[in-house]
Amino acid sequence: MNHLSFYWLPDSKDLVLKGIESDFYKRVEHSISSGKISLPPIAFVVLKIQQMCTRESTTVTDVADSLLEDPGLAAVVIRVANSVIFNRRNITCTDLITAVSRLGILRVRDIVTAQAIEQLKHSVNLSESCNQILIQSAASSRELAATMVLVTKGFKETQSENYSHLETDKALLTGLLADIGLFCIVNEYHHYLEQGNYLEESIAFQIFDRQCSNASKLVLENWGFDTDFVEVCSNQTHTDSQLLVSYLDIARLANHILMYRRQDDRIDNHTIEFDVTGADILYKLSNLSDNDFNQQIDELMSNSGF
Numbered sequence: 307m308n309h310l311s312f313y314w315l316p317d318s319k320d321l322v323l324k325g326i327e328s329d330f331y332k333r334v335e336h337s338i339s340s341g342k343i344s345l346p347p348i349a350f351v352v353l354k355i356q357q358m359c360t361r362e363s364t365t366v367t368d369v370a371d372s373l374l375e376d377p378g379l380a381a382v383v384i385r386v387a388n389s390v391i392f393n394r395r396n397i398t399c400t401d402l403i404t405a406v407s408r409l410g411i412l413r414v415r416d417i418v419t420a421q422a423i424e425q426l427k428h429s430v431n432l433s434e435s436c437n438q439i440l441i442q443s444a445a446s447s448r449e450l451a452a453t454m455v456l457v458t459k460g461f462k463e464t465q466s467e468n469y470s471h472l473e474t475d476k477a478l479l480t481g482l483l484a485d486i487g488l489f490c491i492v493n494e495y496h497h498y499l500e501q502g503n504y505l506e507e508s509i510a511f512q513i514f515d516r517q518c519s520n521a522s523k524l525v526l527e528n529w530g531f532d533t534d535f536v537e538v539c540s541n542q543t544h545t546d547s548q549l550l551v552s553y554l555d556i557a558r559l560a561n562h563i564l565m566y567r568r569q570d571d572r573i574d575n576h577t578i579e580f581d582v583t584g585a586d587i588l589y590k591l592s593n594l595s596d597n598d599f600n601q602q603i604d605e606l607m608s609n610s611g612f
Contacts, residue, residue, distance in 0.1 A: 326505065327513045330498075334490045334521045351376040352422045356529050359415045369411050370402040373418075382421050383414060386611030391455065392475050412532075413475065419529070420482040421612060424448075426489065435507055436492050439514065443488055451481025452603040453560035453591070454553075455610075460587035461551060468550045469583075478610060480538040480553050481560070483531070487521025487539070488514060550581065559584055563591050567599065 354372050358364045373380040380402055387405035388398050392413075399405050406414050427444035431437075458477040461469040495510050522539035533544050537554040558578045565573040580588065591599070 326509065327516060330491060330494055330513055331517050331520060333494045333498075334487070334517070335524060337490065337494070349376055349379065349418075349422055351379055352418045355415050355418055359412055360530050364411060366403060366406045366411065369414055370406045373402055373406070373414075379418050379421065382611070383409070383417060386417050389611035390609040391478060391606075392611065413479075415529075416476075416479045416483070416531070416535075419486075420479055423483065423486055423489070424612060432492065432496055433507075435511075436495070439511070440488070440492065443485055447482050447485060448607055449564060449603060450484060450557070450560055451478045452606045453564055454478065454481045454556050455606055456591060456602060457556050457560050457563070457587055460590070461556075461583060464583055466583070471549060472551065472553075472556070476534065477553060477556055480535050481557065482612075483522075483526065483535060484539045484557070485518050485522055486525050487523070488518045490521045490525060491517055551584070555580065555584075559588060563588060566592050567596070 351372055354375075355369060358368060358372065373383055384399065384402065384405045386392050387408050392409060399408060409417065424444060424447075427440040427447075432440075454477040455474045458472050458474045461472055462474070491514050495505070495514075498505060519540045523536055526535050526539055534553040537544050537552065538557045541554070541558070543552075543554060555578075559580060562573065562576055562578050564570075565576060594602070
């Protein structure tokens with residue numbers, strides 16, 4: 307058994323871990339590139355709408371008809387279309403065609419995907435520890451998404467043309483889908499175990515943490531999500547945008563606020579760039595009482611329709 311101890315000598319442990327990590331990433335990458343995205347089962351209607359959104363010929367009626375196949379998702383789309391965040395004109399709609407027309411085809415795709423992932427995080431049947439990771443991921447995603455909305459509102463309230471491109475609904479959705487790749491890696495881990503292999507959970511969890519953003523980027527790119535979604539999930543800039551503030555900037559600012567409020571020691575190594583308006587938003591949201599901040603987060607998510 308001496309060969310086993312050799313692999314876990316301090317000098318070689320990191321190399322072995324990187325090898326395992328690379329293997330899992332290749333598994334995820336192959337699943338995505340081959341069209342067999344390694345996610346727990348997602349409603350057929352969600353996948354159908356994602357495919358429809360890649361075709362220029364798709365109409366509002368096509369998407370609305372597809373939603374009729376899943377009454378639960380149809381109800382979610384109508385509810386979200388009437389929510390405070392998405393219903394800018396404050397006009398109630400009661401039919402799917404109006405709801406899809408109001409939201410737009412791509413935004414409907416974003417909404418049904420986010421809803422499907424949110425439900426999966428609470429309903430998958432994996433090991434207790436993996437289920438707990440996904441449940442915690444759901445809570446963290448909602449908190450990040452809601453904080454991104456608060457930050458976006460802060461920029462919008464200035465009524466400056468510099469921030470006119472920002473939308474609270476998109477900020478919410480980019481936050482909710484930021485760690486979608488976590489499912490791919492967790493699912494590959496369980497496939498790996500089912501094939502008769504063994505990998506200590508503590509090591510697997512390190513891989514989950516390190517490769518989540520890469521897997522999320524692959525999934526969202528494969529499904530045709532735009533650069534804003536890809537940048538937020540990967541925490542990397544992918545374009546030379548001339549915009550003063552991007553959704554990635556908002557995500558980083560929101561994350562910094564959350565780290566500060568949690569008294570996370572890693573904040574000392576977390577640097578972000580922002581303008582004077584961003585500094586004012588950071589100050590205001592960081593200095594809210596826990597009760598006021600949490601109340602705003604809860605109300606925002608409740609009013610979002612999700």
